[in-house]
Amino acid sequence: MALRCISRSKIPNLIAEILVLEQQHMIKQTPLHYSSVIHQQNQPLSRNNNRANDLAVTGGGTRQFHDGRPRGPLWRGKKMIGKEALFVILGLKRFKDDEERLDKFIKTHVLRLLKMDMVAVLSELERQEEVVLASKIFQVIQKQDWYKPDVYIYKDLIMSLTKCGKMEEAMKLWQAMRSDGLFPDSQMYTEIIRGYLKDGSPADAMNIYEDMKKSPDPPDELPFRILLKGLLPHPLLRNRVKQDYEELFPEKHIYDPPEEIFGV
Numbered sequence: 267m268a269l270r271c272i273s274r275s276k277i278p279n280l281i282a283e284i285l286v287l288e289q290q291h292m293i294k295q296t297p298l299h300y301s302s303v304i305h306q307q308n309q310p311l312s313r314n315n316n317r318a319n320d321l322a323v324t325g326g327g328t329r330q331f332h333d334g335r336p337r338g339p340l341w342r343g344k345k346m347i348g349k350e351a352l353f354v355i356l357g358l359k360r361f362k363d364d365e366e367r368l369d370k371f372i373k374t375h376v377l378r379l380l381k382m383d384m385v386a387v388l389s390e391l392e393r394q395e396e397v398v399l400a401s402k403i404f405q406v407i408q409k410q411d412w413y414k415p416d417v418y419i420y421k422d423l424i425m426s427l428t429k430c431g432k433m434e435e436a437m438k439l440w441q442a443m444r445s446d447g448l449f450p451d452s453q454m455y456t457e458i459i460r461g462y463l464k465d466g467s468p469a470d471a472m473n474i475y476e477d478m479k480k481s482p483d484p485p486d487e488l489p490f491r492i493l494l495k496g497l498l499p500h501p502l503l504r505n506r507v508k509q510d511y512e513e514l515f516p517e518k519h520i521y522d523p524p525e526e527i528f529g530v
Contacts, residue, residue, distance in 0.1 A: 347390060351383040355390055358399045372406060381412055388419070392426040400426060401435065415446035421454055428461035433470075436461065452478075452486035459489050463496035471496065472503055485514050494520060 347355075354375050361368040379387065384407055391400040404423055407413055420443040427436035436458065443450070450458075455478040462471035475493060478485075490511045497504035508520060 347386050348383050350379060351386045351390070354379060354383075354387050358387075358391070358403075359396065362396070362399055368402075372402065376403065376406055381410070384410070385419075389422065392422055395426065395430055397423075397426050397430050397432060397435075401439075415443075415448055417443065417448040417451075420446075420448060421451070424454060425457045428457045431461070431465065433461050433465050433467070449481065452481075452483060452489065455481070456486070456489040456492060460492050460496075463492065468497055468500050468503060472506075475507065479510070487515055487518065490515070498523065 357371050357375060358368070361371050376384070376387070384403070388400055388403045388407065391397075391403060400423055404419070407419070420439060424436050424439050424443070427433075427439065440450070440458070455474060458474050459471045459478075462468070462474065471493065475489070478489060490507060493507045494504060494511065497507060511518070511520065
């Protein structure tokens with residue numbers, strides 16, 4: 267009886283070993299793409315999602331086709347922009363040097379965009395510093411039925427124009443914004459002042475500064491510091507800004523470089 271019990275207990279183990287040997291023998295005789303399927307069937311269910319990747323690999327480990335997954339940096343940069351908006355951006359950049367074809371492209375493709383796509387096109391052109399095209403898209407947006415004057419749309423475009431050194435276009439947009447009853451914030455004042463100082467126009471920067479002093483918003487320290495630094499070659503103008511700065515920020519310290527540096 268003991269021998270029978272021992273022999274019966276070994277039967278399942280023997281059967282399992284025979285099945286494993288037969289399966290290994292079948293795998294050796296099967297082509298690579300079928301063996302990969304058999305191998306996947308023996309894996310846990312949590313790994314079945316990788317079958318497409320394993321089937322796409324042939325001898326030598328090279329992938330025959332793209333697996334359809336978006337690539338990281340490209341996808342992260344454009345995932346919020348629709349296909350229609352991307353097509354329009356590429357078309358605008360293609361025809362930007364041909365005024366006639368550009369106007370035709372705007373009529374046939376830009377005007378058919380939805381509101382969010384049109385705003386997305388404007389934002390992307392500003393990000394790419396295509397400010398001339400961005401200004402044209404903004405003019406199209408202003409003619410739409412759904413458009414209402416928005417200070418943030420003005421702000422983004424004005425700051426983009428300023429960073430690209432197009433101060434004349436930026437000030438035209440500035441005046442249009444004021445005509446619509448909108449008022450700039452401290453960041454807009456800062457960028458306009460910085461742009462004029464960079465452009466070598468301290469008098470225009472002071473005009474913006476005088477306009478900033480009339481703003482009902484609380485003063486910010488940054489535009490004052492930009493003026494104090496940019497007006498170092500102009501001590502008379504700098505002293506005016508310095509006096510206002512000391513009154514508004516009495517706890518702050520101002521560094522005055524030696525006068526002989528600028529030949530004063």
